[in-house]
Structure formats: structure tokens, C-alpha cells
Amino acid sequence: MTHRIVIVGGGAGGLELATRLGRTLGKRGTARVTLVDKQLTHIWKPLLHEVAAGSLNTSENELNYVAQAKWNHFDFEIGTLCDLDREKREIHLAAVKDEQGHEMVPERRLGYDTLVLAVGSRTNDFGTQGAAEHCIFLDSLPQAIIFHKKLLNHYLSAHSTQATDGKISVAIVGAGATGVELAAELHNAAHELAAYGLKGIQPQNMDITIIEAGPKVLPALSDRISKSVLDALEKLGVKVLTSSPVKEVTADGMMTVDGRMIPANLKVWAAGIRGHAFMKDFGGLETNRIDQLVVRPTLQTTRDDNIFALGDCAACPADAEGTRNVPPRAQSAHQMASMLVKSLTQRVDGLSEPLPAFTYRDNGSLVSLSLFSAVGNLMGNLMRDVHVEGWLARLFYMSLYRMHQVALYGVIRTGLLVISDRLGRSTVPRLKLH
Numbered sequence: 001m002t003h004r005i006v007i008v009g010g011g012a013g014g015l016e017l018a019t020r021l022g023r024t025l026g027k028r029g030t031a032r033v034t035l036v037d038k039q040l041t042h043i044w045k046p047l048l049h050e051v052a053a054g055s056l057n058t059s060e061n062e063l064n065y066v067a068q069a070k071w072n073h074f075d076f077e078i079g080t081l082c083d084l085d086r087e088k089r090e091i092h093l094a095a096v097k098d099e100q101g102h103e104m105v106p107e108r109r110l111g112y113d114t115l116v117l118a119v120g121s122r123t124n125d126f127g128t129q130g131a132a133e134h135c136i137f138l139d140s141l142p143q144a145i146i147f148h149k150k151l152l153n154h155y156l157s158a159h160s161t162q163a164t165d166g167k168i169s170v171a172i173v174g175a176g177a178t179g180v181e182l183a184a185e186l187h188n189a190a191h192e193l194a195a196y197g198l199k200g201i202q203p204q205n206m207d208i209t210i211i212e213a214g215p216k217v218l219p220a221l222s223d224r225i226s227k228s229v230l231d232a233l234e235k236l237g238v239k240v241l242t243s244s245p246v247k248e249v250t251a252d253g254m255m256t257v258d259g260r261m262i263p264a265n266l267k268v269w270a271a272g273i274r275g276h277a278f279m280k281d282f283g284g285l286e287t288n289r290i291d292q293l294v295v296r297p298t299l300q301t302t303r304d305d306n307i308f309a310l311g312d313c314a315a316c317p318a319d320a321e322g323t324r325n326v327p328p329r330a331q332s333a334h335q336m337a338s339m340l341v342k343s344l345t346q347r348v349d350g351l352s353e354p355l356p357a358f359t360y361r362d363n364g365s366l367v368s369l370s371l372f373s374a375v376g377n378l379m380g381n382l383m384r385d386v387h388v389e390g391w392l393a394r395l396f397y398m399s400l401y402r403m404h405q406v407a408l409y410g411v412i413r414t415g416l417l418v419i420s421d422r423l424g425r426s427t428v429p430r431l432k433l434h
Contacts, residue, residue, distance in 0.1 A: 003031040003348045006091060006112040008081050010037035010065055012044060013311040013333030014118030016407045020341045022074030031348045033074035034110065036093065040065060040078060043141050044404055045120070046330055049178055051144035052268075053185035054152065054432040055192075055370070058141065060421075063408065078105060081119065084283030086304055091115065114306055114344060117293060119279070121312035121328060124272035124290065130249035131173075135269040138178060148432065150266055151186075155193050158200025166201040171254050171264035173246050174271030175212035176220070180229055181368050182268065183208050187236045188370040192431040208238045209262050211254060213245040213271065220327065221365055221377070228375045228389055229367060236372065273328050275313050283307075288315045292325075297357035298343065299336060308343075310336035318360050326360045330400075334407070335360060366397040 005025070007018050018035040025031035041062040043051070050056035069076040079093030089112050096105035122139050125131035136147045151168075158166030170186060172179045190206040210217070210233070216226045217233070217240060233240055241256070248255040253263040275291030286294040286302045292315040294302050299316060301307045311333035316326045326332050336358060343355045364385075366376030374393035378386045388396060405414040 002029065004111060004113045005031050005033045005116070005344060005348075006036065006110055006114070007034070007116040007118060008036045008091065009118035009120055009311070009313070010035055010039070010042050011118060011120045011311060011333065012330050012404060013337040014116070015042055015063070015065075015068070016334060016404075017116065017118070017310070017337040017340055018074050019068065019072045019408055020337070021344060022069070022072040024341075025345060025348055026073035031344075034077055035065065035069065035074055036077045036079055036081065036091075036110070037065060038078065038080040038096075039141070041141075042068075044330075044401060046177075047401065048138045048141065048144040049182040049185055051141065052138060052147040052151075052182060053189045053370075054148050055185055055189060055430070057432055058145070062141075068408065077108070077110065079108065082107075082278070084115075084285075085109075086283050086307070089113065089115075089306065112306075114308070114347060116340065116344075117307065117309045117313060118311050118333070119276060119313045121273040121292075122276055123269055124274040125269050126272060128246055128249060128269075131246075131269055134249045134251055135173070135267045137269055138182070147266065147268065151189070152433070154265060155198045155201055159198045161200060163200055164202060165205070167205045167207065168201050168266070169207040169253075169264045170209070170266045170268070171262050172208070172210045172268045172270055173212075173254065174269065175210050175214070175217035175240065175242070176270065177218065177365070177367050178270040179210050179212075179268070180217060180233065181370075182270065183210055183233060183238045184236060184369040184372060187238065188372070189431060196429065196431065196433060204237070209264070210238060210240045211244050211246055211256065211262065212240070212242045215243050217242070218367065221367075222385075224387060225365075225367070225375055225377060229369070232369050232373055232375070236369075273312055279313060298355040299340060299358055300355070308340060310340060316358060316360075326358075329365075330404075331363055332360060334404075366393055366400065368394065368397045 007014050021033045026033045041064055043062050047056055051058055065076045082094040083092035090109045093108045095103050095107045097103050123137040138144050154168050186208055190203040194203050217230050218226045244256045246254050247257045253261055255261055279291045280287055288294055293309040295309050295314045295316050299308045312328040318324050318326045339358050362379055364378040368374045373390055374397045375389040376393055
């Protein structure tokens with residue numbers, strides 16, 4: 001019987017894994033590879049801040065799962081994971097409904113021999129009062145589009161009054177990569193919107209504030225990078241409040257623990273991650289305090305050898321002592337997917353050798369400041385920690401997305417996409433205006 005591999009979650013790690021397994025095991029018929037996702041299209045999650053600001057056209061950067069499956073010899077099923085039967089080795093998918101609530105695809109059960117959970121994560125608001133009601137989270141494409149529409153509506157409303165003294169205030173909780181990159185993109189968007197004639201709000205009247213509970217921006221990176229980014233943000237006019245945990249979010253703004261009120265028309269929460277709520281004790285699998293699946297170094301869940309987890313939903317030890325976990329980054333998911341290609345091929349081929357253990361390799365971090373600059377550090381075999389910034393850092397940053405595309409499309413198609421993007425810049429607005 002053909003080995004059934006089911007991968008739930010079409011993010012960076014899950015989609016790369018399905019694509020690579022489809023090209024090998026699926027193509028030669030030794031395994032049936034199925035990818036499950038609740039959406040029909042994929043967009044690289046590190047680009048969501050650009051979608052929110054309008055600097056990325058989603059229609060040109062989305063990947064269609066159905067087409068990708070056809071081209072790479074795997075199956076695609078649309079649906080949301082709702083239950084797991086480990087004894088029968090089946091997952092349950094909820095019915096798919098349209099915007100009016102009409103059922104389009106009924107509830108289904110999918111059998112598996114090997115199950116890979118790559119469902120990603122959600123933003124952790126730490127139970128802050130009012131955060132869920134008043135903040136936008138950038139966990140998915142629909143959320144990023146909602147933010148963009150609200151931003152554009154503010155500008156259209158101000159433009160219709162024929163005034164030039166309109167104001168807009170944006171408060172972003174979290175000075176990690178998402179918060180910092182969003183702030184820089186919004187600063188660029190303010191200038192682009194004015195250049196296209198929406199002058200009801202002048203660029204200097206977009207008030208952007210980043211609120212960070214910790215003592216510095218980009219807390220996971222070095223002090224040198226943090227200082228460089230802080231200086232760049234201040235030059236752009238972005239206000240940065242550190243050591244200022246948010247106590248409450250209201251319709252009017254953010255209240256910090258020291259009693260300061262930061263007014264905001266638009267509020268974004270971009271601090272911290274946790275697993276999806278349904279993952280807590282899902283199918284009897286072990287989870288940690290933030291609802292991530294606890295896995296062994298092989299990426300197998302601790303209570304079921306036939307179930308693997310990768311990416312943000314997996315709590316994988318980063319050291320032998322288990323004192324820290326692999327960080328939730330795109331490079332982590334990519335490395336995990338690369339290892340699982342070997343592991344699952346070994347399982348399908350029936351080899352008796354122990355499965356490989358995952359070792360995370362930190363290749364550095366890069367943070368984009370829109371068109372203005374980029375900053376970060378690169379690490380590797382020949383360079384332990386090299387600080388880069390400016391045009392060189394921006395070149396490396398842009399190459400990260402191209403590397404993701406190469407994994408999905410191959411070198412030739414990615415090269416054609418690069419050429420298409422270059423040619424398209426002269427025929428479309430620099431900012432999405434709808």
C-alpha cells in the first residue's frame with residue numbers, strides 16, 4: 001500500500017516540504033503526499049507587513065496551492081483541521097463555507113501513515129485587556145488586507161474634505177522585526193500616498209509609535225543592531241517607547257502600565273507568538289504553556305512517532321539541555337522542512353537507521369526599513385558574525401524571498417519572476433491604492 005503523508009499547514013515550512021516530497025516520493029509513486037490548508041493561496045508570512053502598508057501587491061505574489069500541487073505531484077485539500085483520531089490515524093477537516101455561510105465542501109476525514117503538523121502560530125496578546133477587540137494582528141493575509149483597507153479609508157476620507165491638515169496615528173505594540181518593518185513601510189506609504197494626490201494627510205502628519213515592553217528594539221538581536229535600527233527609526237520620525245508594557249487597549253489608543261495614553265486611530269499588536277488555541281492537548285499530544293506541540297530532536301511529537309511538527313507550532317529543543325527552544329523564524333521552518341524531506345524519505349523507504357536529529361543553524365537576521373535601508377548580521381562557516389547595513393543588507397534581505405521562491409518554483413521560474421517584477425514596476429503604482 002502506498003504510504004500516505006499528510007501535511008497540515010501551507011506556510012513556508014509545510015509548503016516547501018510538500019513540494020519537495022511531491023517532486024521525489026510523489027513523482028515516483030512511493031508515497032501519496034497531501035497538503036491541507038484553510039486558504040487557496042500562500043504568501044510568505046514575512047511579507048505581511050508590506051501587504052498591510054500597501055507596498056506589496058498580493059495578486060502578484062500569491063501562490064495557488066491547487067496549481068502548485070499539480071506541478072509538483074502532490075494533492076491539495078482545502079479545509080480547517082478540527083480533530084485528530086490517533087488510533088485510526090485520521091484527521092478531521094471542518095466543512096468549508098462561503099461568505100454567506102453556505103456549505104461548499106462537506107466535513108471530511110483523511111487517513112495518514114505519517115502526519116506533519118505545520119499550522120504556524122498566532123500573535124500572543126498576553127491576555128491584555130481590550131487587545132483582541134481593538135487591535136489588528138498580522139498573522140494572516142486577510143488580517144493584513146483589513147489593515148490596509150482601514151489605512152486607505154482614512155486617507156480617502158481626509159482627501160474628500162479637501163483639507164491638508166488631516167492626521168492619522170498608528171500605534172504598534174512590539175519592537176520585534178514585524179513591528180519595526182511595519183513602521184518603516186508605513187512611513188514610506190505616507191509619502192507615496194501624498195505623491196499620488198491623497199494630500200488630505202501630509203506625510204509629517206502620520207504619527208507612528210512603537211511600544212515595546214522590553215528595554216530595546218529588536219530584543220532578540222545584538223545591542224549594535226538594536227542601536228542602528230533605533231537611530232534609523234528616529235530619523236524617520238517614528239516614536240519608540242521602550243520599557244513600556246501595555247496595560248489596556250481602548251478604542252482611542254493604548255494605555256501603558258505607567259499611566260501614559262498613546263492615542264491611535266489604527267492599533268496593531270505584533271508582540272509575541274503562541275500556538276493556536278485548538279492545539280492545547282490536541283489529540284492527546286503534549287503541548288507547552290503557549291500551546292506549542294512538544295517535539296523530540298527528530299521533530300516527532302513526544303507521544304506519537306507517526307506525528308511530526310515543524311515551524312512555529314513546534315517546541316523543539318535548541319540545545320542538549322533543553323533550556324531553550326528553536327526560535328520561531330522563517331529560517332527555522334525552512335531548515336526543519338529540509339531535514340524532514342530526508343526523514344520521511346527514510347521512513348517511506350523502510351530504512352532501519354535512526355532518524356536524524358534537528359540542529360538549528362543561525363544564519364543571522366536581517367531587518368528591512370522599507371526603501372530607506374536594512375540592517376542585520378550574517379553568520380556562517382566562514383563568518384561568525386558580520387554586521388551589515390545599507391544597500392548591501394537590503395540586497396541580502398531581498399534575496400531571502402527569492403530563496404524561498406527557488407525552493408518552490410526552481411531557479412528558472414524564479415528568474416523569470418524577477419524579470420517580470422522589474423518590468424511591472426513601470427506599469428503599476430508603487431503602492432496598492434485599492
